[in-house]
Amino acid sequence: MKPLRPRLAHLLRGRLRPVVAAALAGLLIGAGTTAWQTGAFASDSSPCWGALDQSDITGLFHTPGNVKSAELPLISNGLTSSGLSGSCRLSRLTWQVTATAHELSGDHGGASGQWADEFLSARLSPLGGGLLGMASDTRAWLALPEDCAGRSDANRGPAVIDIAMGTANPGRKIDAGDRAALARALVKLVNRAMVTSGCSGTIADRSAHLPAVPQSLDEKPGDFCGVKGLALAAGYTKDPALDHPLVTSGTGPVRTCDLASNYSRPRMRLMTITDPRLAGIYYDTVLNGGTPIKSTAGRGIVRADLAVFRAGCQKGNAVFLVQFDDAEHAADIKALLPRYAAAEAARTGCGPLRITVPR
Incomplete structure (x- = not known):
């Protein structure tokens, strides 16, 4: 069994993206509704919109139990114009994992685009299987299938769920076990979002089919x-x-x-x-x-x-x-x-x- 993760401040900030999640929280609070559903969950419950189970929690935190959850509901084509929204935050002590459902807009790239900096990093590997998504040991994302979320216009990106765990680039080699745990949890979250969106079918677990962990290159002259x-x-x-x-x-x-x-x-x-x-x-x-x-x-x-x-x-x-x-x-x-x-x-x-x- 792996030890509990180190409590290093620079590793601890899974952040709540995107702005639409905060906006949705404001709407719900203004309507007199509790925005975040928070608290510890029982061993037989399923956090993150009912998508995850204890084996997923153990994979993400290395040991079971004592994990708290906080959620914004998963909404498809509801209160927001982005088509998909919701957030789920899991935490134990100072370690945090955040999953966010949102649409990638036309400004998620560029030099100031933190999403592209983190989620298109060379640390991430493609999930394969015809899926539009990638995973590393700290970041993972997957787009809803086009026949579920609808075709994206040229001026915006797809609807995705992404997961952030600690710092995007913690300055160490990529942990294949943590990468697999993120990929497994991610697929379950997207399958839940497909149900919420009224789509049929499920995406199969890709954690056992990921490519080799990225390695630094010894460059050849002219390449x-x-x-x-x-x-x-x-x-x-x-x-x-x-x-x-x-x-x-x-x-x-x-x-x-x-x-x-x-x-x-x-x-x-x-x-x-x-x-x-x-x-x-x-x-x-x-x-x-x-x-x-x-x-x-x-x-x-x-x-x-x-x-x-x-x-x-x-x-x-x-x-x-x-x-x-x-x-x-x-x-x-x-x-x-x-x-x-x-x-x-x-x-x-x-x-x-x-x-x-x-x-």
């Missing part, structure tokens, strides 16, 4: 971030801290390369999103988030810390992104994006793609 043929711009002096990047394992809707990640976000990120539903989270950024990149193949923006290009591919929109955590690499971003987008477009069957970034 930056493991992208074949991607070379750094001439004259670029690579920061030694950017050696050994972490890259998404397996095959799925997102490929992320994170370099020098800290507790909040990576020093540098290269990312490709090939699922049109998920690509919608960068709609607002691409529309008005910086200097426009004009192209017949799509549209994008560039600024001092970020460049994003959304391309119209055979299977729908894809997104190619280059991001730094500061504004000191504008020239590097402008040099990298065209090369990165061209290489990834070729790999994903979206090419040939040639874009020109304004100087």
